[in-house]
Amino acid sequence: MTAHIRPLALSDAAAAFALWQEVGLHPSRSDTLEALARMIERDPELILVAEENGKIIGTVWGGFDGRRGWIYRLAVAASHRGQKLGKRLMDEVEQRLKAKGCEKVNLLIDTIGLFY
Numbered sequence: 001m002t003a004h005i006r007p008l009a010l011s012d013a014a015a016a017f018a019l020w021q022e023v024g025l026h027p028s029r030s031d032t033l034e035a036l037a038r039m040i041e042r043d044p045e046l047i048l049v050a051e052e053n054g055k056i057i058g059t060v061w062g063g064f065d066g067r068r069g070w071i072y073r074l075a076v077a078a079s080h081r082g083q084k085l086g087k088r089l090m091d092e093v094e095q096r097l098k099a100k101g102c103e104k105v106n107l108l109i110d111t112i113g114l115f116y
Contacts, residue, residue: 003050003057003085005092010037012049015056016073023075039063045096050076050085060089062097069097069105 008016013036017027040047043063050058057077063070071093076086097105 003052003080003088005048005050005058005088007044008036008040008047008049008059008061010040012056016049016059019056019059019075019077020073022077025073025075043100046093046100048089048093048096050080050089052080058085058089060093062093064097064100064102067104069100069102071105071107 010033013033017031020027036047039061046062046064048060048062049056057080058075060074061072063072071090074086074089076089094105
């Protein structure tokens, strides 16, 4: 079955945070439900999840400040790697940023887990 990419709902937060733990991305002090709610309020179409059979298997969070875009928290469940799901998530958030008028995107990279 192909994963469905959709905007994240606040009710998805626990599953998104659990996925990060699974893949080695640990929430920072700024990754709170309150901060997520503000992000969803500001850019609901840029905070995305990949879902399959009701389970969150991927995330990517985008943000746009009117001048430049940001990409945070790209994560794919180990069980779904090698299927280009990360590319699909990135392509989708990039298209959505472009539609908002974004011409430059910054990507924040967490090196934990990159070299295993």
